[in-house]
Amino acid sequence: xxxLVESGGGLVQPGGSLRLSCAASGFTxxxxxxxxxRQAPGKGLVWVSRISSDGSDTKYADSVKGRFTISRDNxxxxxxxxxxxxxxxxxxxxxxxxxxxxxxxxxxxTLVTVSS
Amino acid sequence: xxxxxxSPDSLAVSLGERATxxxxxxQSVLYSSNNKNCLAWYQQxxxxxxxxxxxxxxxxxxxxxxxxxxxxxxxxxxxxxxSLQAEDVAVYYCQQYYAIPLTFxxxxxxEIK
Numbered sequence: 001x002x003x004l005v006e007s008g009g010g011l012v013q014p015g016g017s018l019r020l021s022c023a024a025s026g027f028t029x030x031x032x033x034x035x036x037x038r039q040a041p042g043k044g045l046v047w048v049s050r051i052s053s054d055g056s057d058t059k060y061a062d063s064v065k066g067r068f069t070i071s072r073d074n075x076x077x078x079x080x081x082x083x084x085x086x087x088x089x090x091x092x093x094x095x096x097x098x099x100x101x102x103x104x105x106x107x108x109x110t111l112v113t114v115s116s
Numbered sequence: 117x118x119x120x121x122x123s124p125d126s127l128a129v130s131l132g133e134r135a136t137x138x139x140x141x142x143q144s145v146l147y148s149s150n151n152k153n154c155l156a157w158y159q160q161x162x163x164x165x166x167x168x169x170x171x172x173x174x175x176x177x178x179x180x181x182x183x184x185x186x187x188x189x190x191x192x193x194x195x196x197x198x199s200l201q202a203e204d205v206a207v208y209y210c211q212q213y214y215a216i217p218l219t220f221x222x223x224x225x226x227e228i229k
């Protein structure tokens with residue numbers, strides 16, 4: 001069974017940093033490209049970032065480019081998202097997702113709240 | 117970016133009746149390598165993550181009741197709930213995974229009439 005478990009969210013002040021993690025199991029993590037998607041309170045789903053299976057290729061939404069960094073450790077089956085220079089509008093639940101032969105898998109999400 | 121336009125924004129249906137949600141993409145999401153459409157449907161209830169209902173536009177996820185079905189190809193897609201149950205009250209989203217950025221429809225809120 002595919003499992004994606006996010007962690008690392010919390011309350012942070014504007015301008016602060018957080019590192020999110022996503023522990024993967026039940027599929028060949030090293031063979032799959034991975035994504036982060038976020039959802040602000042009461043709003044829709046928005047793609048944030050993507051990383052290739054070997055970590056060599058990354059893409060970001062314009063809203064987070066230069067502030068967020070996606071990475072992965074295939075030996076640990078773990079995906080990361082480093083969030084720097086956080087703003088109030090970054091407040092959201094952050095989900096990691098993957099498409100295994102076109103079949104989506106999602107984690108339960110981790111809440112990031114940016115507030116003073 | 118591929119824009120996903122979902123309609124209606126909200127829908128009230130009587131128990132046991134059919135609910136139909138439409139999703140239109142600004143360009144084709146048909147993946148030529150396997151002739152499948154890179155389109156997924158999700159159900160989301162308050163406080164929960166999105167639940168996968170349908171992928172490849174019409175493949176039902178394991179464990180999803182067969183009253184949920186997906187259809188369409190190219191740029192026009194439909195999610196149908198054939199006989200609405202009380203537990204189907206939720207927000208439904210379509211998503212394309214043909215190109216980066218992944219993009220989502222704005223959501224359709226389904227309620228009981």
